Amino acid sequence: MNFAVDANDPPRLPVADRRQMVSEVRTLAAGSWWRVGGIMVLLLVAAASTLVLPLTVGWIVDTASRSGQSGIPTVFWWQLAGLGAAAIVGGAVEFFGVVALGRLIDTMVAELRERYLTAALALPEAEIERVGAGDIVTRAATDTRNVSEEFPTILPAVAAAAFTITLTLVGTAVIDWRFSVAFALAVPLYVAALRWYLPAVPPVYAVLRSADSTRGERVLTTLSALPTVKAFHAGPGRVARIRTAAWEVARWEVRAKIMQNRLFSRINLAEVVGLLVVVACGFFVAAPRGTSLGEITAASLLFLQVAAPISGLLYVMDDLQSATASLARVVGVTHDLPRHSEPTEPAETSSPATExxxxxxxxxxxxxxxxxxxxxxxxxxxxxxxxxxxxxxxxxxxxxxxxxxxxxxxxxxxxxxxxxxxxxxxxxxxxxxxxxxxxxxxxxxxxxxxxxxxxxxxxxxxxxxxxxxxxxxxxxxxxxxxxxxxxxxxxxxxxxxxxxxxxxxxxxxxxxxxxxxxxxxxxxxxxxxxxxxxxxxxxxxxxxxxxxxxxxxxxxxxxxxxxxxxxxxxxxxxxxxxxxxxxxxxx
Missing domain, CATH: 3.40.50.300 (P-loop containing nucleotide triphosphate hydrolases)
Structure with missing residues (x-):
């Protein structure tokens, strides 16, 4: 891929690495770890409630297949009540957990905005002139907006996926350890999708954010100097440069969308193959050894249950890459650059001998x-x-x-x-x-x-x-x-x-x-x-x-x-x- 940057465009402010981003997040989360722990407990309970459905459906299947009496067995009503209670409790707990997490993230993002504004206002004017207003403004507007919009959706999905996958693997092992092996056979397909995606996409989003800064810089400098542009009849040239920058943004957005679609196709393939392996394992391996039809049904539903958060996790990986690229640009200003509370004196400065x-x-x-x-x-x-x-x-x-x-x-x-x-x-x-x-x-x-x-x-x-x-x-x-x-x-x-x-x-x-x-x-x-x-x-x-x-x-x-x-x-x-x-x- 060609990640070249126009040599005529101004240099950019620094972009933070992973260590600096983690350090900044720890600073923002200081004093809120007890809230984070409580939110994780709520999301864990919500994930556990989702396992009630496949296990209960399997129980219902076994109940129906083993029942020799006509009519509806009494235990069926208890099974339905369990499903309803799990849905209500799980939904309520997940709602409160997601709301609490969203509020925590909004608070942290608000503080991050304040830290960015403080750091940006403290930048030396020479540095501001060097990088241009476009890079500063897009980080303050577009990048902070991406962080505030994406992370409240991403983090609950990541937590739910992690808890659901862990609990589901435990549940399938309890039913029959062979189903856990069948689950494991689908893992390489998911891993292959991630191994292709994770190295390839971050550079695309990094260039996309840089192209967005270039577009903002060209628009802002043209508008701020509009009388001069008109006086020197430079309008067509400036419009052409803005059009070129806007096309670069569109081109990289399309490229990011193409890579996103390729990821989704790999995820769908992993789901189909995994479900076929689980069903085949149930009927050809587990059933001859005494595994019931209800247990096979429960295992199949558990795979679908775990496939959904895995797919959701991989789907939000795209949003995570975009949000992380934006976070790196914001933290690059708040973390790396010194706070110029006392402006730096020139290298060669001495006290004048006169008044x-x-x-x-x-x-x-x-x-x-x-x-x-x-x-x-x-x-x-x-x-x-x-x-x-x-x-x-x-x-x-x-x-x-x-x-x-x-x-x-x-x-x-x-x-x-x-x-x-x-x-x-x-x-x-x-x-x-x-x-x-x-x-x-x-x-x-x-x-x-x-x-x-x-x-x-x-x-x-x-x-x-x-x-x-x-x-x-x-x-x-x-x-x-x-x-x-x-x-x-x-x-x-x-x-x-x-x-x-x-x-x-x-x-x-x-x-x-x-x-x-x-x-x-x-x-x-x-x-x-x-x-x-x-x-x-x-x-x-x-x-x-x-x-x-x-x-x-x-x-x-x-x-x-x-x-x-x-x-x-x-x-x-x-x-x-x-x-x-x-x-x-x-x-």
Whole structure:
């Protein structure tokens, strides 16, 4: 089989091995082993009740064949009562066992989702950019859904099969040990089916899940960059890539279904052969030695009784492989990757000799080796200083900001920090409102904040007007399903989150660039208030933001070409003065 992956697709997050999955399941099940034991007892009782039917039917056959009297023997009614009681008790016990097991699994899966979300949010931004959003989202959505939907069905089937097979073998041995030998003759067929299936199918599901991640990545990146795709007329090419990825998912799903059907055909063959062997053993081997017709009937029904859970077990093997592949992808994030509660510092970091909180030393960076983005840039930001970075599109402004924020690491040079990465806040122009109340949206930045602290942050960032306009105040539900707010309000909300997080260094990467001109003054004032008392790097979309900063740095072609205050740069008559002239003419 060809399991090749498109070289143009991003790398993937790790996938857990069996040892790591077992360790994670033990962690999730910690404190619940007594519940697991109780559930196993219920399922064992349910499995034992299923043996009443074949044994009682065999008893009925013997009763009918040996009875010389006309009419219905009295014991027949007791036999029927036993069947009814076993069915009622077995059904009730199995119901409670399956429900209890389902609740336990749902609880464990819910905790697994939380652990995954915690681990995913703690991933370094460089790692997120490396693997792409598609892999992260499909693991959070598709894979966790597969785990939660499949395992509540699989585990009861596995437990029922194990108990039923064990009890049935004991029952047949009690009837006549020769029937146990006949049962054993069918085992090689089941084993052969598993020996073919187990090595062949896991790689198929692994590639299927990877293809699903690729499809999600291509769809998400296209939708998130839709204006750029339209501007460069790249739609047909992006659609073609999505179509190719979707076809790969369909192709691997069909391949998995074909292998599933082949497994089922082998199971059906084993059932037919096994039943024929048991019946033949009963009539040609056991009957001449005194085994009754009822006992032969009971043994045949017991084989069918054990064949059903065996078949069910093999049938769910397909679901088990799919669910295990999904579990491995989720646990690969929750188990392998470290919890980045304290972001990692660069390898070459030293305490700056001055009062600078950020000191960039001769930094160069390139996304591709043949296309440098920054070339020998040096910059420092002192305590409480606001530094604006301006330049045309493609000059390296955002790249420099992301290097300082720790999203990327420089190819050469170094960045010295007098603060930890956790004390640096990076705000891009892509503000987001989560589905939830205004309070919940703000508490993301500082979970322990009081309502007074939330209102104060909104007031500082000039978003108190927004608060007053909402029908339920802090309890107003925002997002797609709730109250819609404007793009300017979204950016004010982002600034309020930054105030609540209280960073030592704030980086605004055109964080107020999406608003229309009528809100520009409001956003500029809100940003200025949010940055008061803290160091800041401002990627200025509007030069009015740069003008009020303590110092302005001009980038062009990845190099720092000018530096100074607004007045100094205007007097120098260089690149900044030219940009200011153009900006002023548009006002």
């Amino acid at each position: 600078s909180l950020v000191h960039v030393h001769d930094v160069s960076f390139a996304y591709r080796a043949d296309h440098p983005v920054l070339d020998g840039v040096s910059l420092h930001v002192s305590a409480g200083e606001h530094v604006a970075i301006v330049g045309t599109s493609g000059s390296g402004k955002t790249t420099l900001a992301r290097l300082v924020a720790g999203v990327r690491e420089p190819d050469s040079g170094r960045i010295d920090l007098a603060v930890t990465r956790a004390q640096i806040a990076y705000l891009s122009q892509e503000g987001h409102v989560f589905s939830g109340t205004l309070r919940e949206n703000l508490l993301l930045a500082a979970p322990g904040s009081t309502d007074d602290m939330l209102r104060s942050a909104l007031q500082i960032t000039r978003a108190d007007t927004l608060l007053k306009s909402l029908p339920d105040g802090l309890d107003t539900v925002l997002g797609e399903e709730g109250h819609r707010i404007t793009a300017a309000d979204v950016q004010l909300l982002s600034l309020a989150r930054m105030v609540l997080s209280d960073p030592a260094v704030a980086i605004l990467d055109e964080a107020t660039a999406d608003a229309d001109s009528s809100n520009a003054a409001l956003l500029d004032d809100a940003a200025a208030q949010a940055l008061r008392g803290r160091s800041a790097i401002v990627i200025a979309h509007r030069l009015s933001q740069a003008r009020v900063c303590d110092r302005i740095v001009v980038l062009e072609g990845g190099a720092l070409i000018e530096e100074g205050t607004h007045d100094e740069l205007l007097e120098a008559g260089g690149r900044y003065a030219h940009l200011w002239l153009i900006y002023s003419a548009q006002l």
